[in-house]
Amino acid sequence: MSGGRDDAGSTDDVSGAPIDFDRLNAIEERFITDDRFTEVERQPEFAPDRIVCRYDPGFYPQRVQSARLEVVWFENGDLSLHYHEEHRDGEFDHRWDRHPSDHNARDHVHPGPDAPTPGDDASHPAEWRDVLSMVLGEIEDRQRAFWAE
Amino acid sequence: MEDPSPELKAGADERRDSPDFDDLVPPEEVVSGDRTRDDFFDAVLGLDSPATASEVAELAGHGVDAAREYLDWFERMGIVTRVTDSPATYERNQAYLNWRRIQQLRNRYDDDELLAFLDDAAERDASFAETFGVPSPDAVAITTHAADTGRSVEAVWQDVSAWKTTRRRIALLERALQTDSDGTADRRTVA
Numbered sequence: 085m086s087g088g089r090d091d092a093g094s095t096d097d098v099s100g101a102p103i104d105f106d107r108l109n110a111i112e113e114r115f116i117t118d119d120r121f122t123e124v125e126r127q128p129e130f131a132p133d134r135i136v137c138r139y140d141p142g143f144y145p146q147r148v149q150s151a152r153l154e155v156v157w158f159e160n161g162d163l164s165l166h167y168h169e170e171h172r173d174g175e176f177d178h179r180w181d182r183h184p185s186d187h188n189a190r191d192h193v194h195p196g197p198d199a200p201t202p203g204d205d206a207s208h209p210a211e212w213r214d215v216l217s218m219v220l221g222e223i224e225d226r227q228r229a230f231w232a233e
Numbered sequence: 234m235e236d237p238s239p240e241l242k243a244g245a246d247e248r249r250d251s252p253d254f255d256d257l258v259p260p261e262e263v264v265s266g267d268r269t270r271d272d273f274f275d276a277v278l279g280l281d282s283p284a285t286a287s288e289v290a291e292l293a294g295h296g297v298d299a300a301r302e303y304l305d306w307f308e309r310m311g312i313v314t315r316v317t318d319s320p321a322t323y324e325r326n327q328a329y330l331n332w333r334r335i336q337q338l339r340n341r342y343d344d345d346e347l348l349a350f351l352d353d354a355a356e357r358d359a360s361f362a363e364t365f366g367v368p369s370p371d372a373v374a375i376t377t378h379a380a381d382t383g384r385s386v387e388a389v390w391q392d393v394s395a396w397k398t399t400r401r402r403i404a405l406l407e408r409a410l411q412t413d414s415d416g417t418a419d420r421r422t423v424a
Contacts, residue, residue, distance in 0.1 A: 100391075100394035115263065119256070128350075131401075143254075147240075184386055186376075187385070212278075217261040220264070221260045229236040
């Protein structure tokens with residue numbers, strides 16, 4: 085994957101693509117029966133722009149009021165996966181992205197409490213299911229860490 | 234990803250009722266379907282350029298003979314199209330996936346609902362055209378537009394993607410509304 089500060093702006097081969105409704109459908113079908121989530125909804129329902137997956141609050145201590153993962157995928161393979169926690173006093177965000185930008189490589193993450201721009205350059209797996217399982221795994225690592233002494 | 238800050242962590246009392254993460258289906262299983270067919274369908278969904286049977290086999294995690302069988306079958310169904318013959322390469326057939334989606338729209342919604350969706354989408358389309366000052370999202374050069382307007386490439390990319398999504402939605406809705414009274418949509422390619 086190309087990308088980075090230098091080639092952004094110097095070429096104009098970056099383009100957008102429509103949301104991949106079919107891939108989002110496949111993801112919804114698989115997530116909807118999983119015990120991690122209490123609710124998986126498509127927005128809008130008739131042709132989803134994103135899938136909103138709400139985590140079971142049982143995976144979090146009481147100070148965390150809710151947590152969700154929003155999944156966006158495009159027909160050219162670009163993606164944006166956004167994990168969000170609501171706390172009693174604040175929030176936490178982490179975003180895994182693959183898209184053109186003028187601040188990062190195509191693959192990047194925006195980590196931490198305020199998910200800042202620019203984020204950190206990263207390299208996500210090529211295969212879309214591998215990206216998804218990596219993301220679910222990283223979220224689970226964070227969830228487990230809530231319960232560690 | 235960061236670990237939670239100490240003040241967010243469970244206290245000793247809460248930890249007595251810790252969730253059992255080991256009961257969960259492992260992530261790599263959650264994201265996959267149950268059958269070999271799903272593995273190949275997923276592999277084909279993820280293709281953004283023509284791929285050979287061995288590349289598809291690799292993506293699906295199955296053997297190349299199985300890949301050839303499924304690709305033949307998918308080609309007959311219209312899920313993939315063959316791009317080259319020697320070596321044989323295949324790509325995702327978006328026209329078929331659109332056709333399938335149009336059938337779903339017709340099954341789930343009546344004409345009034347589809348028309349309401351279409352009105353919303355058309356309004357959105359017009360507003361993007363006005364914002365960008367061009368008739369089609371394909372006419373937007375993202376990095377040039379970003380430089381000209383002082384916006385970030387990411388922000389312009391988001392808008393152009395949303396515009397392309399709106400265009401795709403309009404095309405699907407129009408075809409769902411044009412579908413013959415016997416319930417079969419034609420299978421022309423949608424932009």
